[in-house]
Amino acid sequence: MKKEILEISRSKLVPLKSIVGYSILAIISGLSGFTFIATINNVISQSISSDSVNLNNYLWIFLGTIIVFFVTRRWLSGGIINLSQNIYWGIRKDVIKLILGAPYRKLQEYKDEVYSTLTSDVGNITSASLLVITFFSSIILIISCLGYMAYLSISLFLVSLAVIVVGVLVYTFRARKGDQQFQEVRELERSFMRTFSSILDGSKEININPNKGIDIYENKLIDIISHGKETNVKAYLRYLNSELVSQLLFYGLITFILVYAGQILDVSIDIVISFVFVLLYLLGPIVNVMTIIPFMSNAVISLKKMNTLKQELENHQFEAQARESNKSKYYNFSTLEIKDYSFSYGENTFSVGPINLEINRNEVVFIYGGNGSGKTTFINTILQLFNLDKGTVTIDNIPLALEQMDLVKSMFSPVFSDFYLFDEFYGIEKVDVNKVNYYLELFELKNKVTIEKNKFSTTDLSTGQRKRLALIYALLEDRPILVLDEWAADQDPYFRKKFYKEIIPKILNNEDKTIIAITHDDSYYHVADKLLKMEFGKLTEINKKMLETIL
Template identity: 60%
Template structure:
């Protein structure tokens, strides 16, 4: 756990200086409480033993201890609340920044682990950050009490240390099994998130056929949740049983000191009472330490999981973004070429390529093919969402070097079939309001949506209308190549016709765009400059003269 904490502190998720400062404050607060019990002990000794000189300053000592306790506890409480929230927010920001920079495919494979980390692990570590201060100050108080006990009676102190050591040993031995159970319970969190995501992602299918949902719930989700409940319960019950055994030994020690120490060890009554008072006061910090151990161990598991996730994300090939001056490096291309582009999901799994293709500026390219032919996979390789097994990209017949390859992404602005419509023009500086309004009119959305505070007034629209807004956002990005995956599938017949016959020609001609579109609208294939067909991962291009029979009146009638 120490190494995990060091790594997190280096990332500035856990501000170690703040924790040290608040720990010192907690010690002062705890020692003021210890001073209070010491003064009580002294006053009791004075009352019992008249030989002890009377001192009238104890009232001021009481008041001083109470004032110091109140002030330090108040500062500590506010500081700890602020610190815990800072740790919580820093952890989330740190992980999310890594997520943003991570490659798409790796991110999809790790999303369940990421969800579990951002929910369960972050909360565990945040709660433990509060416990660390209490845990540390309790240890200091225990040491202070030990010193005072040794001062009162070395013989009773030796006996007490022996009993306490036995109790701690029993607790540590029994807690090993609890630690293993906590690790098992944490593993179930990823399984729960995986099942939860299948319910959320498949919500439409489940809504149509509730039996699917109830099968997932009854056959999978309930089992995971119940197992998690039993595992967590078993782990914490082990901790509680260990704690109770230790407390019984402690109460036995107090009973022995109070009843037998006077006769066996010939100790005066004021020392016995003082020792018992210290033992009673010591019980609080000891119980506190034992109570905090489960959350500390749970945090240890979470720290390990979080650091593993961070290391996994860091080991991925990062996209740190492209400097502003480099963003338009390839925007003036005439020909964008692909040579021997190949990608495979793994050995003996589906693959695409090798593909050789030249995309000329202002081309309108339609790609069609059956389901599972590899169209979307091919597009993902072009967009560099998937890392190639082999192949090179060319700009104007010049190969793009490895150090510049991320700049290829700056050529494209896609609208995926499973698109996400953002509620603002993120990543676009100085949004051209006139241009947005122009496109709203072109896409016949001006009566549905306006610009409000620099963003769309509403995105609560039909799927087809939301796709129009997504394409408008892509156009405002002003990148040279638009990539559209089944964009027109959700448009009504009238607007689909307008899109192919009016909008595409206008944005190519007036806005200098190149278009790559996956489409099955064969009625409009004649609007393409080039038609490509994907068959089992291989791309085949039809010549224009081969397309003419497809669009003759007889073939279309």
């Protein structure tokens, strides 16, 4: 159990100052109760050995211990409530901060683990962090009671200590299997979150074909739930049975002392009664310790999972802050040149590159190609969502060092094919309301959407209309290069024509933007200044003079 306590304290989830302060309060509160029991023992002992006992002598002791118990318990309970909320929300804040600084591919890989951390792990660690204080104070009380028991009778103390050691050994031996079962349940939690996510992400498909949902529920989810429930029950029952065995030994010890201690160990009746009172009081802290252990074990498993997650996601927050002042360094670029860009999903799998491409300011670049040709993968590489296997970037004939590659990312505002539309203008310091209203009218959304309290009044629109809002959002970010992945695919023929014939020219003239767009609208390829074809991961520039022969 010492290892579990060290893991919780080293995690800094509970500040050392709080552990010390609340532990002192818990110890004082516990010792006041212990003093109350000890005083009762003295009164009983004197009552047995003497006919007259002046109880007034103990009145102030009783009142003092009651007041100390009440005050310390009140301070301790209030502090624990405050601490529990700090821990609960603090862990969530730290995990989300970690996610915001994580590499895109790592975040996608560990998405299910992140969900598990924010749900089960946070609760486990929060509960255990609070129980550390109870555990520590219980240990102090156990030591105090053992010392008092030795003072009352060495012989009875040795007998009691032997029984307690046997109980601890039984409990520890059986707990090992319980820890393994808790670990198994934690692994099942990730599978549960993955399956649950598939239900949410595939809700449209499930709505069309309910058999998909029934199949997932009956043949996948129920198995995970049943296995998790059964394993968790077995683990907790193992701890419960161990606790009951220990308590059974304890009650047997009390019975032995009451019935045989006077005869076998030659202990006076007043010492026997006092000793039994202390044993009964000692039972509470011992039960507390045994009850806390499974929660601590669960928390240690969660803590290890969370620490592993932190290491895997590689938080780059410090570097991001360092770049903040330089993020607009290349906004006024003239030429961005990509050299030998290459990316692979792994050995003997699909790869893109090497790609060489020059992008000039205020030009329109269209990319087309068949499904699976590598268009989206290429876009993800130039956006630095995927780490390059190799490749360099030159801006205005100035090569960028490897540690500066993320500065390229700050030059782009993308609208992905699977875009997410934020309803508020996050990351935009000052929203130009006049510009928003201009584009709402240009995109024919003025009668549907307005600006209210720094956000869109609604995002409950058709997919094509929501994509228009996403493009307006990208324009408000005021970055020099727009990246559009199949943006026009969800627009009706009328608005698609308007986009290519009217909107793109206005964006170029009004905003001085560069546009890189993945598109299959071959009727409008002539709008592009540069036309590129992606095939088998290779990018080829098409001569515009040959455009008519291609279409």
